[in-house]
Amino acid sequence: MTERLTRYVKDVEDYLKKTRHSSNGEILEHLQKKYADVSATTVHRITTRLVERSKLSLAPVAKGNVMRFDTSSEPHDHFLCSNCDMLRDVNVADGIRPILEQSIGDGCSISGNLVITGLCKKCTMELKI
Ligand SMILES: [Zn+2]
Numbered sequence: 001m002t003e004r005l006t007r008y009v010k011d012v013e014d015y016l017k018k019t020r021h022s023s024n025g026e027i028l029e030h031l032q033k034k035y036a037d038v039s040a041t042t043v044h045r046i047t048t049r050l051v052e053r054s055k056l057s058l059a060p061v062a063k064g065n066v067m068r069f070d071t072s073s074e075p076h077d078h079f080l081c082s083n084c085d086m087l088r089d090v091n092v093a094d095g096i097r098p099i100l101e102q103s104i105g106d107g108c109s110i111s112g113n114l115v116i117t118g119l120c121k122k123c124t125m126e127l128k129i
């Protein structure tokens with residue numbers, strides 16, 4: 001990684017450690033608070049390399065098919081708020097999978113991660129008002 005990129009990598013990693021899931025746009029916005037001259041291309045290069053090095057994986061996309069990164073490379077499930085796009089790591093209990101497979105039927109088995117959509121607490125409250 002070039003000198004110029006290395007300078008930002010730690011900031012990107014620290015930011016992602018806090019948010020756990022972020023898009024290039026969110027990372028750019030965060031970095032620009034500290035380094036006004038950071039470009040979208042730079043952020044794109046950093047996240048691409050972190051993915052290549054398995055330090056980041058791809059999370060379920062945000063609205064508008066925006067790519068989103070995940071700090072956890074371990075297989076895990078997600079809860080996605082369909083209103084505000086909030087993404088949270090969850091682990092769906094193993095016992096639920098056979099029940100889902102039975103509902104899906106036709107001998108299909110669930111092998112990948114699950115994304116469960118709904119409304120987060122904040123949006124549920126706001127939409128009630
Ligand atoms: Zn929400």
Ligand SMILES: [Zn+2]
Pocket residue numbers: 020021059070071072076078088089
């Ligand atoms: Zn995740």
